Amino acid sequence: MKKFKFLEGITFADYAYEAYGKNEKELFENAAFGLINSMVDPKTVKSKKRKEIKLENKEIEKLLFDFLEEIIYYKDADNMVFCSTKVSIKKDSTFHLIAILNGEEIDQKKHKLGIDVKAVTYHNYNVEKTKRGWKATIVLDV
Amino acid sequence: MQEQYLKQLKKVNEVEWEVPTSFKKEMRVPGLIFATDNLIREMDDAVIDQLTNVATLPGIQKYAYCMPDAHSGYGFPIGGVAAFDPKEDGVISPGGVGFDINCGMRLIKTNLTLKELQPKLKEIVDLLFNMVPAGVGGKGFVKLTRSELDEVITKGVKWCVNQGYGWKDDIKNIEAEGCIEWADASKVSDKAKSRGIAQLGTLGSGNHYLEIQVAKKENISDQKIAKKLGIDEEDQVIIMVHCGSRGFGHQIGTDYLKLCLDKMSNYGIKILDRELACAPFESKEGQDYFKAMACGANLAFANRQVIVHQIREAFRKIFKQDPKDMGMDVIYDVAHNIAKLEKHNVDGKKKELIVHRKGATRCFGPSREEMTGLFKEIGQPVIVGGSMETGSYLLIGQDGSEEKTFGSTMHGSGRTMSRTQAKKQIRGDKLQKEMLQHGIYVKAVSMPGLAEEAGVAYKDINEVVDTMEFAGVSKKVALLKPIGNVKG
Numbered sequence: 283m284k285k286f287k288f289l290e291g292i293t294f295a296d297y298a299y300e301a302y303g304k305n306e307k308e309l310f311e312n313a314a315f316g317l318i319n320s321m322v323d324p325k326t327v328k329s330k331k332r333k334e335i336k337l338e339n340k341e342i343e344k345l346l347f348d349f350l351e352e353i354i355y356y357k358d359a360d361n362m363v364f365c366s367t368k369v370s371i372k373k374d375s376t377f378h379l380i381a382i383l384n385g386e387e388i389d390q391k392k393h394k395l396g397i398d399v400k401a402v403t404y405h406n407y408n409v410e411k412t413k414r415g416w417k418a419t420i421v422l423d424v
Numbered sequence: 425m426q427e428q429y430l431k432q433l434k435k436v437n438e439v440e441w442e443v444p445t446s447f448k449k450e451m452r453v454p455g456l457i458f459a460t461d462n463l464i465r466e467m468d469d470a471v472i473d474q475l476t477n478v479a480t481l482p483g484i485q486k487y488a489y490c491m492p493d494a495h496s497g498y499g500f501p502i503g504g505v506a507a508f509d510p511k512e513d514g515v516i517s518p519g520g521v522g523f524d525i526n527c528g529m530r531l532i533k534t535n536l537t538l539k540e541l542q543p544k545l546k547e548i549v550d551l552l553f554n555m556v557p558a559g560v561g562g563k564g565f566v567k568l569t570r571s572e573l574d575e576v577i578t579k580g581v582k583w584c585v586n587q588g589y590g591w592k593d594d595i596k597n598i599e600a601e602g603c604i605e606w607a608d609a610s611k612v613s614d615k616a617k618s619r620g621i622a623q624l625g626t627l628g629s630g631n632h633y634l635e636i637q638v639a640k641k642e643n644i645s646d647q648k649i650a651k652k653l654g655i656d657e658e659d660q661v662i663i664m665v666h667c668g669s670r671g672f673g674h675q676i677g678t679d680y681l682k683l684c685l686d687k688m689s690n691y692g693i694k695i696l697d698r699e700l701a702c703a704p705f706e707s708k709e710g711q712d713y714f715k716a717m718a719c720g721a722n723l724a725f726a727n728r729q730v731i732v733h734q735i736r737e738a739f740r741k742i743f744k745q746d747p748k749d750m751g752m753d754v755i756y757d758v759a760h761n762i763a764k765l766e767k768h769n770v771d772g773k774k775k776e777l778i779v780h781r782k783g784a785t786r787c788f789g790p791s792r793e794e795m796t797g798l799f800k801e802i803g804q805p806v807i808v809g810g811s812m813e814t815g816s817y818l819l820i821g822q823d824g825s826e827e828k829t830f831g832s833t834m835h836g837s838g839r840t841m842s843r844t845q846a847k848k849q850i851r852g853d854k855l856q857k858e859m860l861q862h863g864i865y866v867k868a869v870s871m872p873g874l875a876e877e878a879g880v881a882y883k884d885i886n887e888v889v890d891t892m893e894f895a896g897v898s899k900k901v902a903l904l905k906p907i908g909n910v911k912g
Contacts (some may be wrong), residue, residue, distance in 0.1 A: 402678075404499075
C-alpha cells in the first residue's frame with residue numbers, strides 16, 4: 283500500500299495530499315510522513331534526537347489534526363525535522379496517542395529542504411475508513 | 425472557470441461580475457468579482473464556491489468581494505474582502521484573515537542606480553541571503569526573552585526602533601505606524617510564543633521573498649506621485665520584502681480556528697466550510713481573537729522592520745556607505761492579511777465595520793481620516809508583489825475605492841497554476857539559470873520551492889493591476905523590475 287500521495291486539483295497555493303493505512307496507527311504514521319516530506323527529504327535527516335508526543339481526543343479526525351500540528355510546532359519551536367515516526371493508539375472511551383519521532387535540528391546546508399508549512403487546514407480535511415483501510419485527505423497552508 | 429458557472433454571473437461592466445444571491449440559498453448578500461473577461465475565465469471554479477460561502481456569514485455588508493488576483497484558498501478565497509457589522513451580529517473569522525496574520529509588503533528605496541549596483545549584484549544578494557534567513561529552519565539574529573517577545577507583539581515597530589533596528593522616520597511610512605494598539609499578549613498561547621520567539625527577522629518560504637528591483641523611467645506611470653514617494657532617478661534601485669508573522673501568527677490562526685469551531689454553535693452560527701469558523705465580533709471569543717490577531721500583526725510589522733535593518737547593514741558592508749546617505753528610506757509597508765475596524769458608508773449610513781482582507785490590500789484615497797502626512801495629499805500606497813520573473817507594482821489608493829470595495833484592492837498577480845503542477849513542469853535549477861540569463865540573480869534555500877514560484881505559475885500582473893485602475897480603486901505609479909531575489 284502506498285504511504286501517501288500529493289493531490290492536484292484541490293488547492294492552488296497550498297499542498298494537498300492523501301495518506302493511507304491499513305489501520306489507524308499506520309494512517310497516522312503515513313500522514314506524518316506526508317507532512318514531513320513537504321518540509322524536508324527525510325532521507326537527508328539523521329536520527330539524533332527524539333520527541334515524544336502524547337495526545338488524546340474522542341474523535342479520530344481531531345486527534346490526527348492535533349498530531350500533525352505538533353510536528354509543525356516542533357519545526358518552529360525546536361527547529362526540528364524528523365526521519366521516522368512510530369505511533370501507538372489505544373482506545374477506551376477516547377483515543378490515546380503516543381508517538382515517538384526521531385530526527386535532528388535543521389541544518390540548511392545538509393538537509394534537502396522543501397517548504398515551510400504554516401498550518402494544517404480544515405479545507406477538504408477528511409478521515410475515513412474505506413474498504414481497503416483508512417484514508418485521510420489533508421491540505422497544508424504553505 | 426467553467427461555462428456553467430460563467431452563465432450564472434451577471435456582467436455589471438467591463439471589470440465587474442455579480443454573483444446573485446440565487447446562486448446559493450443561504451447567501452445574505454451577492455458576490456462581486458473584479459476581473460476582465462480573460463481573468464474571470466482563468467479563475468478556478470472553487471473561487472465562486474468559496475466567495476458565495478463567505479456571503480452566507482452573519483452581518484456581512486453589501487457584497488462578498490473578490491479581487492482580480494483571486495484564486496481559491498481555504499474558507500475564504502485568496503483575494504477576498506468581506507465586511508461585517510458588529511451591531512448586526514457581524515462576525516470575525518480567523519480564516520478570513522489567514523494563518524499568516526499581516527502577511528504584507530514593504531518597499532524601501534535607495535539612491536543607487538542600476539549601473540552602480542550591477543557590478544556588486546551577486547555580492548549583495550549573497551550577503552542578503554546570509555543576513556536575512558529564509559526557508560525551513562531559518563533563525564533570526566535577534567535573541568528575545570519571553571518578556572521581550574511580549575513587548576515586540578504589543579509595540580511592533582516602535583520596539584524595533586527603540587532597540588536600534590531602524591530609524592524613527594520609518595514609523596510614519598508604515599500602515600498603522602507599525603503598531604496595532606489593541607494587541608493583548610495575554611490572548612496569545614504559549615505555543616504561539618514558542619513558535620515565534622526565534623524567528624524575528626526571517627522570511628519564511630512559499631511565495632515570500634526579498635527582492636532587489638529597478639524603477640526604469642519608462643515604467644513610471646505617475647511621475648508626480650512617484651517623486652513624492654522618493655522614486656525620481658533613472659534606473660533607481662528599490663528593495664521589496666514580502667513576509668508575515670511566521671510561526672507565531674500561524675499558531676494564533678490555528679488556535680482561534682479551533683476555538684471558533686468549538687464555540688460557534690453557542691451563537692447559533694452555521695457555516696458551509698469549517699475554515700469559515702467565526703465568532704460574533706462582540707463575543708468574548710471574537711474580541712480575544714481580535715486582540716491576539718493584533719499581536720500577530722505587530723510581530724509581522726516588527727519582522728519586516730528587522731529585515732530592513734539587516735538589508736541596510738548588508739548595503740553598508742558592500743557599498744561602504746551609511747544607509748542614510750544611500751537614501752534607504754521606507755517608502756511604505758502594508759498588510760494584505762488582516763481584519764480592521766473601519767468606518768464605511770452602507771446605504772447612506774455611516775457604520776463601523778470589521779473589514780477582512782485576505783490576500784487583499786487596503787487602498788484608501790487621500791480623503792480618509794486614517795491618512796496622515798504625505799498620504800493625506802496623495803492617498804495610501806499599495807505594494808503589489810508580482811512573480812519573481814515578471815515584476816511588481818507600486819500603486820496609489822483612490823477615493824472611489826471606499827464606495828467600490830471598502831477601500832481594498834489586489835495583493836499580487838495571483839496564481840494560475842498549482843504548486844504541484846509547477847513542480848512537474850519546471851526544474852528549480854534550470855529556472856535559476858534561465859533567470860540569470862535574463863539578468864535576475866536568485867538565491868534560494870529550496871530548488872523545488874523555487875520552481876513553484878516560476879512566472880508561468882502566475883497571472884499577467886499588468887492585466888490584474890489595470891482591472892482595478894479601470895474600476896477606479898487603485899492607480900498605477902510604477903512597475904518595478906526584479907534583478908536580484910532571495911527566497912526560502
